[in-house]
Amino acid sequence: MIIKMVSSCFLCTALALSASAAFADVKLKGVSVPEEVTFSGHTMVLNGAGVRSRFFIDAYVAALYLPEVSTDADGILASGSPLDIRVVIISDLVTADRFAESAMDGFVRSTHGDLGPIRPQVETMIKTFRNSLSVGDVFDLVYNPDAGTEIYRNGELLEVVEGLDFRSAMAGIWLSDDPVQTSLREKMLGL
Template sequence: MIRLLSAVLISVVVALPAQALKVKDTEVADTLTLNNQELVLNGAGVRSKFFVNAYVAALYLPAADQDANRIVAADEPMAIRLHITSGMINAKRMSESTRDGFVRSTGGNTAPIEKEIETLISAFAEEVKEGDVFDMVYQPAAGVTVYRNGEAKTQVQGLHFKQALFGIWLSEDAIQSSLRKALVNS
């Protein structure tokens, strides 16, 4: 299933930007193409923790939107791209940070999606290193597919899960308020 989906969605990874935004020395594409639908860069920013710039995140939507709550709730194609920018990030830290993000995003109620969270985190099983790029792509019919450096790693079904995932960066209790602002106000 993942291989079939990977072939169908391969354009996500090979989409070339007409222009690119530069965020902390990281080129961020202006667009991604998903099943012949162009998604536009809504915003991009840096995830920092303890004075370390961990990654650059970019949010792609069918059309620009500054309402984070509406984006989280939407049942439409979208993607979050994470450019790992620090050698301090590894598989364990990425997994722990993702779990923490889900706790915050769900107000501490991760029980209904615990299995799905573990499936998503399996995409970080191989060592995460500086330069890796993770795409978390949501399509209503397919759910969330996680790509690592262009290769599909896992897929998770469900709008509720997608809402919790995107809520990591966009909920009222997002992992970093300045990153949330950058994703919706750029």
């Protein structure tokens, strides 16, 4: 009887430890990437995360959160479901102007140069990046179907940009067929 109780306790402890490990945050370049996030009442799970590198410099950690895990980039881009793209600055070489320029380049790539229909929304988002940046700044680009794309910086809501087309183009910066970095796209898609 005692041996049976000890075996049961050991099994319960092992299951509890493995469950807590399954929900532990991921660490990338010293950045803790949570397994799930909640914004505007929408809980989303980590789909994948990676590091944006440019000219051999690690610029930021990017993570994709969705209601459920998916490797289908086209489906994610076409969907109207909630998503969060979290960007954590990890280099002091990432200035506000460089970050804004990189985002604009990403929009141009994502839309294949056809920014016309969403230009005002893109300019609104780019404007939010024009303030000084610091290592450790966290941007959450959250699509809330009830409001639009909510732009948070360090947990503070800065702006809401309406439009499903904008959501697709914004997510396309990282997930389109012409992303800012192919290896980062694969990591965010969990490939």
